Amino acid sequence: MTRHSIILAGLLFTAIPGVAFAQSYEAELDPTPFDATARDIVIGSIGDVSATLSGDTLTVTGKFSDLTSPASAAQLRTGLAKGVPGDAISTLMVSHGQKGTVSGTVKLTPAQIAALNKQSVYVRIDSEKAPDGNLQGWLEPAGERNN
Numbered sequence: 270m271t272r273h274s275i276i277l278a279g280l281l282f283t284a285i286p287g288v289a290f291a292q293s294y295e296a297e298l299d300p301t302p303f304d305a306t307a308r309d310i311v312i313g314s315i316g317d318v319s320a321t322l323s324g325d326t327l328t329v330t331g332k333f334s335d336l337t338s339p340a341s342a343a344q345l346r347t348g349l350a351k352g353v354p355g356d357a358i359s360t361l362m363v364s365h366g367q368k369g370t371v372s373g374t375v376k377l378t379p380a381q382i383a384a385l386n387k388q389s390v391y392v393r394i395d396s397e398k399a400p401d402g403n404l405q406g407w408l409e410p411a412g413e414r415n416n
Contacts (some may be wrong), residue, residue, distance in 0.1 A: 352407065
């Protein structure tokens with residue numbers, strides 16, 4: 270196959286309706302910001318999540334551990350920018366324990382997909398002692414974490 274044929278075949282393949290290419294994301298779940306009174310409640314907890322965007326559907330899976338009280342809720346959230354907290358987009362399923370899993374599938378709007386691509390979408394896990402956030406992590410394209 271000539272170089273021109275390969276390019277043409279690639280263009281045709283990407284133009285086929287209904288073909289969705291998955292994008293992968295990941296995040297390290299770290300303690301939410303805390304003050305002196307909440308330090309002992311959130312410090313030491315940790316986790317990680319991965320997510321796959323296929324079309325407009327985001328599938329999230331992850332795990333967490335070392336919470337000082339059982340997890341009580343989890344959400345997919347969006348802020349104005351990476352590191353800026355914001356509103357919940359959707360509820361995620363979470364194990365009600367001091368360690369466990371978080372998961373869910375969420376249909377995103379075009380604006381939410383744009384926010385995901387700007388790294389302003391994040392996962393937050395609440396716990397009984399930290400109902401406004403115990404762990405959180407902003408989704409980044411897979412392989413870009415810690416760079």
